[in-house]
Amino acid sequence: MKLLKFLLVLVFAILIFSGALMIPSQYNNGDDRKAGSAMGAEVVNDENMVKITASMWKYDPPHIEIKKGKLVILELTSLDRLHGFYIPEFDIRADVMPNKTIRVELMPEKIGNYPFLCDIFCGDGHGEMNGVIHVVD
Amino acid sequence: MNIKRRDFLKITAFGGAVFSTGLFQRAVFAESKQDEFYFVQLSDTHWGFNNKKFNADPQGTLPKAIESINALDPQPDFVVFTGDLTHTTDDDEVRRKRLAEFQEISKQLKAKTIHYMPGEHDASIDGGKAYKEFFGDLHYTFDHKGIHFIALDNVSDPRARIGEEQLKWLEEDLKQHDKNAPIVVLTHRPLFDLAKEWGWATTDGDKAMELLMPYKNVTVFYGHIHQEHHHTTAHIQHHSAKSLIFPLPAPKSVPKKHKIAWDTDHPYRGLGVRNIEVGMPSAKFDIYNIDVLKSANTKV
Structure with missing residues (x-):
């Protein structure tokens, strides 16, 4: 025992x-x-902030280059009507409204090109209102 | 001049013809007499679109298609328009004008029955308010010679959702049918994720697919993507129709989606017809693409 x-x-x-x-x-x-x-809680500054405007029927800028593994804050506003900001690959979306600013945090871990689009039908050119996030090393 | 059905497939440049035979009914339905029939599917006519870079004949394409369909002998049992009857506008008055004009033109069809469905260009801006004034319900069912047709609305919500209320309605409708019943679902957008980054999907399409999945004999016909496309989700087949205004590139084939310009050397290219014959006894669809200029059938 x-x-x-x-x-x-x-x-x-x-x-x-x-x-x-x-x-x-x-x-x-x-x-x-x-x-x-x-x-x-990382300090938001010009280095990690990308300002994007949505308007009929484009995102400006349509091409956004960000670095892999780095936190980026996308600050979005609409110049005219309600739009939807949607990055299918990251399953991130947000309503983008006039006179309001919304922020979306993003920290991609993989290099590549990730399309985004407006996912709220907004008129004639809605189908071509899109852009690409380029994640680089 | 009348045109025999088979001849139509060889010469017409517009729309889509769907052939069905009652023979594809499963054994459980074999007792009732099923007549062979076919219907014609047209999609994405975008009445009101007027940019000749993409269609040099924007006001003539639809009437020409109707002329071709009217020349069919025998006439189709019905014609269905799977959405984007008109091109979108923010002006309510212009929207109603386009819907009214489209309605008048479509009345030129000899076929006695026409089923209409909205696309996002018709119904997203105002939630389908104007569309309903002209064409009635945004979603509905009908039965034809033993086949149950379900027209789903995945466009009046600007975010491309079918919505819980309509999904409940679909669930209740399906409950009334045998799991082997032949069911055709008509939608504007694809119910599966064809290309989410191009908006070629239904936000809650997976929920509709989940409801449809227990049913063994389901086929989906849709539009929206302005081209022929065929996809299978488990046992459910999805077939898109070409547009009658301008073609779009193949899914994800180019970095940025764009309209394909009118080809002056090959007018109406990309606006051709597809023919689907339903074979028996396996309920197999035989699909044919029609080359507009060569007037040749190509089996897929």
């Missing part, structure tokens, strides 16, 4: 020291959340 207890204690000790029992892992997650919060 004593031998059994000794073996159990030994096995437990080995697991603890080897890190197989990740009891403190919750705290690691907590750190990750903290990191996320800090990222979200």
Whole structure:
């Protein structure tokens, strides 16, 4: 019996020291959340802000180049009527209204070209109201 | 001069003809007599569009198509327009004028029954208010010789949603039918994600597909993309029709979607016809593309 207890204690000790029992892992997650919060609170400046205007029937600018892994804030407003800003690849969308500014945070992790479009029918040229986000290294 | 159905397929440059035979009914429906029939699908006529760079004959294309259909012998059991009857405008008065003109022109069809459906150009700006004044309900059903047709509205919502209310209506309608019942769904936009970045999708189309999926004999005919396209989601087939105003590029084939310019050397190119014959006993669709200038059938 004593031998059994000794073996159990030994096995437990080995697991603890080897890190197989990740009891403190919750705290690691907590750190990750903290990191996320800090990222979200990053100072908004001209470097990571892209201003986009929507109007019938274009986005200006239609081509946006941003760097991989860098937080970018897209600031959108409409010059005329309600438009929809939609990036299918990232499943990000927002209503873009006149006299209002909305912000969309974006931090793409993969290089590539990601189309965006107006997803609220807005008239004659709606079908061609689109653009591309170019994510570069 | 009358034109035999098969001849029409070889010479006409407009619209789309869908042939159906009662023989494709499943065994459970075989007891009732099913007459062979066909109907014609036209789509995206965009009445009121007037940019000759993209269509040098914007006011003549639809009347010519109607003339071709009227020459068919026998006449189709019905004609269906799958949306974008008119080109959009912000002016309510102009919208009604275009809808009225389109209605008058479509009355020139000899076919006794015409089913209309809205596209986003007809109904998105005002939620379908003006459209309903001329053509009635935005979504509806009808039955023809044993086939249940469901016209779904995925355009009057500016965000291309069918919406919970209509989805509930669809669910209730489907409940009344056997899982083997032959069902044809008519829509303007595709119900599947053909090219979301081009707006070629229905925002909640997956919910409609989920409701349709238990039904074994469903086919979807739609428009919107101004070209012939064929897709299968599990056992459900989707077939788009060409436009009668201007063609668009193949899905995602170019970086930016754009209208294809009128080809003066090849007038009406891209505005041709497609023919779908329903074979038996497997309910298989045989699809033919018609080359407008060569007047030749090409089986897909």
